[in-house]
Amino acid sequence: MRIPYRAYPDTDGTVHLLPFLRVSVGKKRTPLVTRVFEAMVDSGASDCIFQVAVAEAIGIKVESGTKKQRAGIGGVQDVWIHPVQLHVGAELIDINAAFAKTLPVAGILGRIGFFEHFKITFDPTGNSPGMEIERVYKV
Amino acid sequence: MKRNEQIDARIAALLTAPLNAWVALSDDETRLVAHGATYQDVVEKLEKIGDDTSIILKTPPSWIPLAV
Numbered sequence: 231m232r233i234p235y236r237a238y239p240d241t242d243g244t245v246h247l248l249p250f251l252r253v254s255v256g257k258k259r260t261p262l263v264t265r266v267f268e269a270m271v272d273s274g275a276s277d278c279i280f281q282v283a284v285a286e287a288i289g290i291k292v293e294s295g296t297k298k299q300r301a302g303i304g305g306v307q308d309v310w311i312h313p314v315q316l317h318v319g320a321e322l323i324d325i326n327a328a329f330a331k332t333l334p335v336a337g338i339l340g341r342i343g344f345f346e347h348f349k350i351t352f353d354p355t356g357n358s359p360g361m362e363i364e365r366v367y368k369v
Numbered sequence: 370m371k372r373n374e375q376i377d378a379r380i381a382a383l384l385t386a387p388l389n390a391w392v393a394l395s396d397d398e399t400r401l402v403a404h405g406a407t408y409q410d411v412v413e414k415l416e417k418i419g420d421d422t423s424i425i426l427k428t429p430p431s432w433i434p435l436a437v
Contacts, residue, residue, distance in 0.1 A: 236398075237376040239384050239432045245376065246434060252424060265412055267425040270435070281427060283391070283408035303436045334429035336391075336408075358372065 231319070234360040236268060247359045249352060251339060255280060256315035257288040258324065263317065264288055267336045271350060271361065275340030276300070278316065279328040284337060285312060292329045300328060307332055316343065321365050323347050375399060389430045393423040 235247035249271040256263035264287045269280070279300065285292045295310035309328035316323045325343035339345075351362040370378070378399035385401055386392040391411045392404040402423045403414035415423055429435065 234372070237379050237383075238435075239380050240434060241432050245380055247376075248435070264408075265415070265423075265425050267427075281408070287408055287412065333427070334435060336425065336427040 231363050232360050233363055234358060235354070247354070249361050250335075251318065251361075251363070253337065253339070254317040255284050255288065255327065255337075256317060256322075257290060258313050258315055260289070262288040263315075269337030269339050270335050271339045271344070273341065273345060273350070273352075275338045277328055277340045277342040278325055278338065278344050279309060279330050279333065279340065280337040281333050282329050282331050285310075285314075285329045288314070290314070290329075295329065298328065300330065304332075318344075318348070318363075321347075370397070370399070383426075383428070384432075386428050388428050388432070390428050391425060392428055393420070393425050396422040396424065398424065 236250040238246045238248055250268040251271050252266050253269050254264045254266045264284055282292045290312050292310045295312040298309050299306050300309050309330045311326050311328055314327045316325050349364040349366050382401040386404050390404050391408045393402040393411050393415055395402050403411050405411045
């Protein structure tokens, strides 16, 4: 399935086409699931990180999770790990996600929890930049 | 609507959205449907108008290129 990159503005008037994907997050063993939101596909991120608000929306008390730290270009910040279900289109995957109080986007889809389940081919070339996404099933 | 027109409409919608906020774009991503300080604010506004198809985004503190 090919997903077109999503357009984001820049202060200098240019437009950036970026690999964002529509996902939602569900609480395990419950029917609770977030609304669909855009998350950035980031092969440089170690795991999947979402805003704390995403967890709160499905009734997860964030600070009850395992506290860890993650380093990014903005520095080191605390995150809390919770088992959740990641909805990507029709696919539903059990993952351990990190929840952070400060992120510039709603969520980041990283290697653990996302790239280990999907083969992603980034293609920013041509007139229609986008990514190919294919579910991978491990045996 | 052609892809370029859709991109232009999405950019225009995002530029009208508040920064460092939560926003909802229409399913075709061409209109700003709701915005609020929190995710829950936006969800409540969508529920109030019976909208179950819009896409939620978090806007950054500034529209500068992302490096997370």
